[in-house]
Amino acid sequence: MSRISKEELAQVIYLAHIHVAEEEQEQLHRDLERLLDSASKVQEVDTTGVEPMYRPIPLHNVMRPDENRPSLAQEKVLQNAPEVQDGFFRVPRILD
Amino acid sequence: MTKTATAWETVIGLEIHAELLTDAKIWCGCSTQFGNEQNTNVCPICLGLPGTLPVLNQKAVEYTIRAGLALGCEIAAFSKFDRKNYFYPDLPKAHQVSQDDQPFCVNGQVEFEIDGKTYRVGINRVHLEEEAGKSVHSGDNILGSEFTLIDYNRAGVPLIEIVTEPDIRSPEEARVFLENLRTILRYAGVSDCKMEEGSLRCDANISLRPRGSTEFGAKVEIKNMNSFRSVQRALEYEMLRQQEVLESGGVVQRETRHWDDAKGRTVAMRTKEEADDYRYFPDPDLPPVIVEREWVEAIRAELPELPQARRRRFVEEYGLPAYDASILTTEKSLADFYEATVAEFAEPKTVSNWIMGEVLRLLNETGRTPDDIPIEPNALAELLTLVKKGTIGANVGKEVLEEMFKSGKRAADIVKERGLEQISDTEQLKEIVAEVIAENPGPVQQYLGGKETVIKFLVGQVMKKTRGQANPTLANELLEAALKELS
Numbered sequence: 001m002s003r004i005s006k007e008e009l010a011q012v013i014y015l016a017h018i019h020v021a022e023e024e025q026e027q028l029h030r031d032l033e034r035l036l037d038s039a040s041k042v043q044e045v046d047t048t049g050v051e052p053m054y055r056p057i058p059l060h061n062v063m064r065p066d067e068n069r070p071s072l073a074q075e076k077v078l079q080n081a082p083e084v085q086d087g088f089f090r091v092p093r094i095l096d
Numbered sequence: 097m098t099k100t101a102t103a104w105e106t107v108i109g110l111e112i113h114a115e116l117l118t119d120a121k122i123w124c125g126c127s128t129q130f131g132n133e134q135n136t137n138v139c140p141i142c143l144g145l146p147g148t149l150p151v152l153n154q155k156a157v158e159y160t161i162r163a164g165l166a167l168g169c170e171i172a173a174f175s176k177f178d179r180k181n182y183f184y185p186d187l188p189k190a191h192q193v194s195q196d197d198q199p200f201c202v203n204g205q206v207e208f209e210i211d212g213k214t215y216r217v218g219i220n221r222v223h224l225e226e227e228a229g230k231s232v233h234s235g236d237n238i239l240g241s242e243f244t245l246i247d248y249n250r251a252g253v254p255l256i257e258i259v260t261e262p263d264i265r266s267p268e269e270a271r272v273f274l275e276n277l278r279t280i281l282r283y284a285g286v287s288d289c290k291m292e293e294g295s296l297r298c299d300a301n302i303s304l305r306p307r308g309s310t311e312f313g314a315k316v317e318i319k320n321m322n323s324f325r326s327v328q329r330a331l332e333y334e335m336l337r338q339q340e341v342l343e344s345g346g347v348v349q350r351e352t353r354h355w356d357d358a359k360g361r362t363v364a365m366r367t368k369e370e371a372d373d374y375r376y377f378p379d380p381d382l383p384p385v386i387v388e389r390e391w392v393e394a395i396r397a398e399l400p401e402l403p404q405a406r407r408r409r410f411v412e413e414y415g416l417p418a419y420d421a422s423i424l425t426t427e428k429s430l431a432d433f434y435e436a437t438v439a440e441f442a443e444p445k446t447v448s449n450w451i452m453g454e455v456l457r458l459l460n461e462t463g464r465t466p467d468d469i470p471i472e473p474n475a476l477a478e479l480l481t482l483v484k485k486g487t488i489g490a491n492v493g494k495e496v497l498e499e500m501f502k503s504g505k506r507a508a509d510i511v512k513e514r515g516l517e518q519i520s521d522t523e524q525l526k527e528i529v530a531e532v533i534a535e536n537p538g539p540v541q542q543y544l545g546g547k548e549t550v551i552k553f554l555v556g557q558v559m560k561k562t563r564g565q566a567n568p569t570l571a572n573e574l575l576e577a578a579l580k581e582l583s
Contacts, residue, residue: 015373017183054176059383066118066155069125069139077138077248087134088245091185094231 003036004029104304104342106335107312108264112277114256114287115227115295116159121252122226123150123193128254130293134247142252144189150381152177156254157200157385159286160224161395163256164201166284166402167219167277171392175200176384177224180374185246186229194257196376199223200387207404208276210269212418217273218261227253256286262301262312267331271324274298275426278324279403283428291323298327303348304338313338314348318362320355330355334362406431414444423452430466433473440477443484450480454494458501471500479507492516492564520567522574525558528566529574532557533582544583551575 004012009029013020020028071077074087083090121128124141141148161171178196204219229251231244258277264270278289278296289296298321303313318334321327333355338348353362378384401409403425410421410431425431430451437447455476459466479500483493488511499510511517519525532554533540543550551572558571 011373015181015375054378054384055380057383060386062151062383063154063157063385064125064151066120066153067125068120068127071126071137071139071142074133074135077135077143083243085245088232088247089135089185091244091246093233093242094185094244 002033003040004032103307104339105307105309106265106267106331107262107303107305107315108267108270108331109262109301109315110258110260110264110270110274111299111301112258112260112274113297114163114258114281114289116156116254116256116286117288118153118155118159118254120153122153122156122224122254123252126252130295132249134249137249138251142188142248150193152382152385153254156224158395159254160200160222160256161387161392162284162399163258163281163286164204164222165392165396165399166280166286167201167204167206167222167258169201169204169219169222171387172198172200172202173387173389174198174384175387177379177382178376179379180225180376182374184228185244186231186248186251188229188248188251192226192228193379193382194225194376195223198384200385206273206276206280208272209422210272215269215273217263217269220259220261222256222258225255225257227251227255267328267335270300270331271328274324274327276403279426283400283403285400300327300331302331302334302338304335304342313342314350316348316350316362317352318355319352319365320357322357326355326357329357329360330362333360337362400428403428410434414438414448416444416448420445420448420452423456424448427466429469433466433469436473437476437480440474441480441484443480446480446484447476450476450497454497458498462501470504475500475506482507482511486518486520486567487511488516489518489564489566489568492518516565518567519562519565520570522570525562525566525570525574526578528558528561529571529578532561532575533578540579540582543579551579 006029009025009032012032013025078084078087078089081089115128118128120126121137121142124139126137126139126142129137141150164171175195176198177193179191180194180196181191183190199221201222202220204222206217206219208215208217227250229246229248231246233244260273264273281287281289281296287295291297300318300321301315302318303315305311305313316334316338318330321330334353341348349364352365354365355362407418407421407425410416410424411418414421416424424434433455434447434451437451438444441447455469459469462470464470476497479493479497482488482496483490488496492511493507496507496510496516499505499514500507503510505513536554536557539550539553543554554575555568555571558566558575559568
């Protein structure tokens, strides 16, 4: 039984903003099917009435006071940027 | 058959984003200050660099809850943060930390009036999230630009998103709701709500449906409205556009449209063929927040009297007209100034007239806001006392107030320095009255011939001769007496 369609795979690739060559997609599809197969075991458990657990560590209300701390120098902020202009990160133009 | 304008009901819902007035960002200690040099309020946490761990700013949570309480919301006992995943260069982590299914506040409402009629708009939710950075496009517009420049100073500033129910039925209602919402948030002290600096932003959803229908039509989302006025204009434009589409037998596309303020129209941005797929999931770096009731009550105790309650109290306690009360309470600082002045000069309506007339005019002329009125309430009270005692006339009082705004001097000192005391000396005024009568034989004859309104002209001449310092009531009396003797 197919768990993921070609279209769904294309959507996942699109959302991840990655390029996957046509011939690689076959393999990727098979791998994803196998992963979903394994994961589907978990889905068999009846979770009716079970409160979702958001994180494995029982922590809550970890907060800090509203106090300023030094920021980085501008050149440090920009040091890993592929392109810089006038103190800005420069990226290819954005189109929706 | 063509349907008339009233055949359609307009349904509007708003999404408002307001930046919170914390000193530090939501996850780190970087400054939230507006207008600093680009990329100088930035640290590894803002950039989402590997190995960094965000820690929640407690004040951001308190301000969110405070906003929720001010908007009549229920405050959740348990709340958590979720990642909203999408790629955009102003989002360095490729996700925005927001709240999906467990926001801090739900089910509120805002009540307001237009021309004496009360409206209610439900608040679906208020949640806390992080701001994105700011994109600067080269070239004239987004389409013509070759590249985009990014400033991450704003990334991580705490932001609340307020979502209304689709309860709004007209563009005007939308604008008045927003004005009221802004006033409430400013009273609560959680946001400065400056649309021009982007600390308050509003997107709108609008659809039309045949009147009487309970189903919603296809909705259009409008973005890029930069003032309350443009929200109303954009919605008016869009309402008519959709009406035309529907009446010509067409179908309204579900889409996002961009408001072009200069051209006064909306332009399609993209068609929403499918729902956005943000793949929300709980943020593994941020433990949830349990909101104890004592905490909520402590925050509630910090809330000041809210605008609507204050408006009502101004009418009841000071006997002000509803109009005065609504103007005086639009800004907390103005209402505070009013009450402090009335405490020193117990004529509520007189104080209201002076504040609504002169103080607001002078603020406007000097480009100030009610937050920085350059005089103290007791200084205004002193001035009003001088006017009341007749030391100076009302018109001279206005000049004195202007001087007080400029120099910060006390009213009594200005009056003394400039010799502005009103002439209430009967003997002195009698001489001037006699001069005026002698110099204006024509009008005097008219008066004696029965045209009694001419007295106003003669009083004006007395005022002119005394450079406005004559007590007008006294001048009037003396003129009448002198003219009587002539008849």
